[in-house]
Amino acid sequence: MKNRRLILIRRAVQASFFIFCLYSGWQFYRFYLWAIGQSSLYVPRPPAIEGFLPISALVALKKFILTGQYDMVHPAGLTIFIAALVIALVLRKGFCGWICPVGFCSNMLAVLGRRLKLTWIPPLWLDLPLTALKYLLLAFFSYLILWKMNLAAIESFIRTPYNMVVDVKMLYFFLRPSQLTIIIIAVLIVLSIFTRNVWCRYLCPYGALQGLLSLFSPTRIQRDAEACVNCHKCEKFCPGAIKITSRNTINSPECIGCLECLAVCPVPDCLSLTVVTRRRVPALTMPVLVLIIFSGLWLGALATGNWHSKVPMKTLKQYYKIGLTITHPR
Template sequence: MKKKKNLVAKLRLGIQVFFLVLIASISLNHSLSAYGISIPFVGSASLHAVCPFGGVVSLYQLATVGSLVKKVHEASLVLMGIAFFLVILVGPAFCGWVCPLGTVEELIGKIGRRMFKKKYNTFIPASMDKYLRYLRYGVLVWVVYVTATTMQLVFADYDPYYALFNFWTGEVPLTAMVILALTLIGSLFIERPFCKYGCPYGALLGLFNKVRIFTIRRNASTCIDCKACDRACPMNIQVSTAGAVRDHQCITCLKCTSEAACPVSETVELMAGTFTVKTLEGVSREKEGAK
């Protein structure tokens, strides 16, 4: 059973690593293209061209002037559209399954969890955390406003995502490097600190948790109140007290579900109405039952 319970986690990790390597390769290829060198089968677009948030901050300028913010590529609009489709369907899966910065934070967090064990991700008191997690909405409003009024990609000067994949170029401002360093160091103590407290795109996608079609639901009739789901949640959401997880911090990582943390089958699941998404473990259980 333990092996089956790891199937979803392995699939998610595989997808995370794929996008991490892909974005790193594209960014490196972009730098190498200046020297006439390229990595085979990998694009050489600017990092801004493969970031859906670039499309978001360009919407005002696109609507009023008819052009995108400088450095933002049309591909960002396409990626933005795909991300919005997914977030309406399953919530911020982009954050939990795709975002390379979130993946790096999570991987560093594994080291922190080994170092601090049960204390990991509990260093900030819940009474303070519940207010700090709204900071990213202030960042979102500031980024959208400043970008709209200056028509410049201002957030690039502070963006740890941009810094992570361009630190070797000498083009990254000191502010972005400092925020990246704080994010990476902070990940040793807090799971996904930038995702929780600073990411403007995560803040925007998080709003769609209120209206997403498929949501994580807890079956109160089979719940044994062990709070394993709470301990597993990287975003410190109290899943054990929710009927449906609509918290703006949910990243659809599925760590809290019956396929991962919850010891009771069909208790915490990704559902739309009465329809339950059959994940890898669920399919395996059905096959075993049919034998």
């Protein structure tokens, strides 16, 4: 393998975010136990868990665009959402390729499938409509939130008890999954072993939104057709299942900027990372800039007081105690 180091760096970055998410989830659980009076040990609420609330973040983003007011219920969720979108505009779906813990799990299942030689590539007639599913889901959420909700409805939703306990509902989604949830997750896991990144490629509307924005990104993977020996290794490893050898410039909304294709290509400089006007840049530019943008926005939110939720602790405790009985506002 030409550049195993690149793959190891990516795995290390992804694994770090994954472990951090597990740790945040555990801390949140301890905070929750304290808040509902089942533990006397106070643990600060980790804001990072709001990264798992993209719908709330989309509502908050619309409010931010319309009013300039930052969401004070789940500000960290909005910051992470904005970071993913900014990264997509500059560095393709770099958030998916380097940060998202779900993407990491999905990638690991694909690696397992490849090692067990179980990978199955769906034919185009099946792959195309399946790929469209995530855009349909994105269109559905965009219609409900961006189109149907006016400012009054947005402000009212943000203040609802439901929005304040949506993090607890997410916690219970993992702690006490329903039978249906377990079946769906099990099916997705099994499918992800046989077919690359089933959730990300076919179902995730968050990824679909980043994919659409990434079409405007100046960053591309470039193939030197004359140097290419058509070994198809790049396609075998590409998490986006992109037909790399059928084009010279990869500007697909499925490209997550993971650089696996560069790492496995046996021909030096046949594949390269380029920015505007096809200027080659070192491959490591991708992860370095992804991390700079992500941590820059995080630090900016911290410094401006837009990272920690402003919901008073008394209110939070009150709603958390009845969290599971609070339903979605109609």
